[in-house]
Amino acid sequence: MSQPARPSIELSPAGSASRRRFMPALAAGLSIGQYIRSLERRLAFLTAALLAGIWALDGQGYFWPAWAWLGLGVLVLIESGAGWAWARPAGAVRRVACVWTIVGVAAVILVCTWLLTWLLAGAKSFWPAWALLGLATSGSAYSLVALHDRVLVAYGRRALRARIDMLTRTRRQAVDAQAAELRRIERDLHDGVQARLVALTLQLGRAELRVEDQPDVRQLILDAQREAHTAIAELRDLARGIVPPLLADRGLVAAVESLAARYGLGTSIEADTHRSLAPAVESAAYFVIAEALTNSVKHAHAQRTWVQLKDEYRELAVLVGDDGRGGADPQGAGLAGLRARVEALDGSLRVHSSTGAGTVLEARLPCG
Amino acid sequence: MRVVIAEDLALLREGLVALLRENDIEVVAQVEDAPALLRAIAGHEPDLAIVDVRLPPTFRDEGLLAAIEARRRQPALSVLVLSQYVETAYASELIGDDSAGIGYLLKERVGDVKAFLDALHRVAAGGTVVDRQVIAQLLAPRDGSSEALSDLTARERDVLALMAEGRSNTAIAESLVVTPGAVEKHITNIFAKLDLPVCDDDHRRVLAVLAYLRVSG
Numbered sequence: 367m368s369q370p371a372r373p374s375i376e377l378s379p380a381g382s383a384s385r386r387r388f389m390p391a392l393a394a395g396l397s398i399g400q401y402i403r404s405l406e407r408r409l410a411f412l413t414a415a416l417l418a419g420i421w422a423l424d425g426q427g428y429f430w431p432a433w434a435w436l437g438l439g440v441l442v443l444i445e446s447g448a449g450w451a452w453a454r455p456a457g458a459v460r461r462v463a464c465v466w467t468i469v470g471v472a473a474v475i476l477v478c479t480w481l482l483t484w485l486l487a488g489a490k491s492f493w494p495a496w497a498l499l500g501l502a503t504s505g506s507a508y509s510l511v512a513l514h515d516r517v518l519v520a521y522g523r524r525a526l527r528a529r530i531d532m533l534t535r536t537r538r539q540a541v542d543a544q545a546a547e548l549r550r551i552e553r554d555l556h557d558g559v560q561a562r563l564v565a566l567t568l569q570l571g572r573a574e575l576r577v578e579d580q581p582d583v584r585q586l587i588l589d590a591q592r593e594a595h596t597a598i599a600e601l602r603d604l605a606r607g608i609v610p611p612l613l614a615d616r617g618l619v620a621a622v623e624s625l626a627a628r629y630g631l632g633t634s635i636e637a638d639t640h641r642s643l644a645p646a647v648e649s650a651a652y653f654v655i656a657e658a659l660t661n662s663v664k665h666a667h668a669q670r671t672w673v674q675l676k677d678e679y680r681e682l683a684v685l686v687g688d689d690g691r692g693g694a695d696p697q698g699a700g701l702a703g704l705r706a707r708v709e710a711l712d713g714s715l716r717v718h719s720s721t722g723a724g725t726v727l728e729a730r731l732p733c734g
Numbered sequence: 735m736r737v738v739i740a741e742d743l744a745l746l747r748e749g750l751v752a753l754l755r756e757n758d759i760e761v762v763a764q765v766e767d768a769p770a771l772l773r774a775i776a777g778h779e780p781d782l783a784i785v786d787v788r789l790p791p792t793f794r795d796e797g798l799l800a801a802i803e804a805r806r807r808q809p810a811l812s813v814l815v816l817s818q819y820v821e822t823a824y825a826s827e828l829i830g831d832d833s834a835g836i837g838y839l840l841k842e843r844v845g846d847v848k849a850f851l852d853a854l855h856r857v858a859a860g861g862t863v864v865d866r867q868v869i870a871q872l873l874a875p876r877d878g879s880s881e882a883l884s885d886l887t888a889r890e891r892d893v894l895a896l897m898a899e900g901r902s903n904t905a906i907a908e909s910l911v912v913t914p915g916a917v918e919k920h921i922t923n924i925f926a927k928l929d930l931p932v933c934d935d936d937h938r939r940v941l942a943v944l945a946y947l948r949v950s951g
Contacts, residue, residue: 556818557743557793560841565746567845572753575847591845598842602819611819615794624823628871 403445410438429486436478443471458512469505473498534712538734541710545646548608555605560598567594609649618648622655622673629659629671637675639682647731650707651675651684654715657700658686658727666690666725681713682733687726694719704729735858736780739764740771740797741816742790750784750844757851766790768800775804775811782858786841787817787824798824805830812857816841820867825944829862833900833941837863862900862940869898872947885927893920898943 417431447467454463476494483489510517570591577583605611613621619637626633643651655673662668668690676683694701696717708715712732719725737759741747751761763774767790775783783804789796801813812835815828825838837857843865844850853863873883873895886894889910896906903921907914925932930942 553793557788560818561743561746564841564844565743565749567842568746568749568753568847571845571847571850572749572756595842595845606819612821612823615788620823624821627822628874 403449406445407442410442414438432482432486436475436482439478440471440475443474447471458516462509462512465508466505469501472501538711541646542644545644545649548649549614549645552605552609552611552614555601555608556611560601560605563594563598563601567591567598570594610652613648613652618643618651618675621652622675625652625656625659626671626673629663632669633659633671633673635673635675637673639675639677641677641682641733643682643733646711647682647733650711650713650731651682651729653707654684654704654727654729655686657704658688658725661694661700662686662688662690662725665694666692668724678730680732680734682731684729684731685726687724689724691721692719692723692725693721694725701727735782735855736760736762736778738762738771738774738778738780738783740766740768740774740783740789740800741786742766742788742793746844753844753847753851759854768796771797771800772804772807775808779808780811782812782814782835782854784814784816784854787815795824798828802828802830805836811835812860813837814839814854814857814863816844820865820871822868822871825864825868829864829941829944831941833862833944834860835862837900838868839863839865840867856900861902864899864940864944866895866899869895869947872898872944883928886924890920890924890927893917894924894943897921897924897939898947900940 414431414435417434421429421431444467447470448464451460451463451467454460473494476497480489480492480494570587574584574587574591577587610621610625612624619635619639622637623635626635659671659673662671666688668688671686671688674683674685674687676685694717696719701715701717705715708729708731714730716728717725718728737754739747739750739754739761741750741764747764747766751764754761762778762780765771765774771783771785771789774780783801785797785801787795787797789800798815798817801815804811805813809832813828814837815824816839817824818841820838820840828838829836835857837853839850839853843853857863873891892910893906896909901909903914903917907917910917922932924930
């Protein structure tokens with residue numbers, strides 16, 4: 367095979383396609399441009415072969431057709447390189463591709479010229495070295511100048527992604543830490559402060575028994591005891607507002623069952639969750655269900671409600687529905703508060719509620 | 735009476751021990767956690783165990799589970815469970831299908847020393863004591879609760895609440911300042927309105943009333 371034909375086949379996919387299809391190329395759907403290019407290449411190949419034939423018939427000697435082959439090869443290379451560069455997206459990338467085509471063609475001319483002088487005349491040193499280095503340097507410099515904004519954008523995107531990953535992770539850690547802290551506070555209130563107040567009322571009770579004959583002292587003790595009882599009741603309400611104790615002690619399903627029993631609605635509960643949930647997820651799911659059941663009773667006048675908990679891929683699906691009058695306002699204060707709570711966990715909250723068709727609250731909570 | 739106490743807060747535990755000793759009740763063991771409670775019950779065979787619901791190491795419901803387990807091993811044992819908060823589910827689990835010798839009270843009831851000692855004796859004697867907050871939760875007006883319950887008069891609801899707490903007719907009469915005869919009449923009316931099986935036994939009566947409240951709830 368002749369030397370110049372090779373690079374054209376390597377560089378242009380259209381070239382190899384046209385070679386396979388040969389003459390019926392136009393019928394096979396090649397464009398005029400592609401057809402002319404394939405014709406050109408065949409012409410170059412034929413010319414190269416013809417010159418070699420003339421050299422052979424002319425008594426051989428110095429192999430001058432090699433220089434003609436180089437010229438033909440360079441023409442085909444320029445044409446292919448231009449086609450390749452033109453196929454790049456317009457703008458800086460295309461300009462850089464053009465520069466590299468020029469650099470490539472120049473390098474091929476230099477190297478091939480050196481190769482021919484070495485083969486035909488026995489040149490010794492690789493004289494194109496400095497020229498090649500210069501070409502490569504200027505090509506790189508131009509690329510850097512032309513594409514620096516793209517490089518910066520790509521770098522910026524990577525940095526942003528890393529930042530988003532970090533923020534997502536640390537936010538989740540903060541939410542989890544907060545939930546764990548709230549549970550600890552609930553326990554401290556119940557088992558620490560409240561227990562001490564209970565011990566106090568017990569001591570007051572024992573004291574009261576000893577002063578039954580002194581009504582004024584006894585009255586003071588009873589007053590103190592009443593104060594302690596009020597404090598205990600307030601602490602209990604406070605702790606319940608932080609984390610419902612049953613949720614902390616027995617988990618989501620038990621807490622939801624107790625909740626449903628307290629509302630006294632015919633609530634069917636379908637719990638199909640087996641993973642151990644993070645406190646933050648558990649609390650969010652609980653408060654979604656509590657709010658939904660409250661709304662069902664207070665606003666929707668529902669007769670029946672249902673709760674569904676499902677493990678799905680990397681998330682917990684919480685669905686609460688009723689047969690009430692529907693038409694819930696997704697922007698209402700209660701639902702907005704829930705949405706904030708759910709979104710802090712990267713979850714989503716949706717309300718399906720058309721008038722007369724009941725309401726379904728759907729929360730999806732990522733479980734890591 | 736021989737008693738075992740399981741409570742993790744030393745201050746409260748010691749207060750309880752002192753209170754019981756002052757009132758001639760023998761405290762045979764005082765422990766801090768559930769395994770120790772089960773060992774103490776097996777070793778001392780007390781008449782009554784006073785158990786805090788939340789015990790170490792996790793402070794969840796170890797005390798309740800231990801009390802249920804202790805009853806399973808020794809059905810004759812009376813158990814009084816003290817809780818930081820009332821939970822009807824806990825009361826149901828504790829009572830199971832035998833309410834004899836079962837008590838479930840809010841922790842702070844120990845402050846009313848006379849009433850607490852009275853409850854202690856009733857439970858030890860095989861009676862049933864359920865905290866009035868549990869009953870209040872069960873009786874609270876709710877959408878979907880039974881219509882029969884709303885047919886009761888205010889006085890009948892008072893009597894029902896006291897019955898559910900495990901009080902005897904005499905105690906109910908004293909508490910409401912009426913005659914025992916009047917209480918009996920109210921009870922007959924309640925049982926008729928709620929269509930409950932009549933029974934004389936106090937703790938069976940509690941069971942029937944609680945079962946009714948739970949189902950209708």
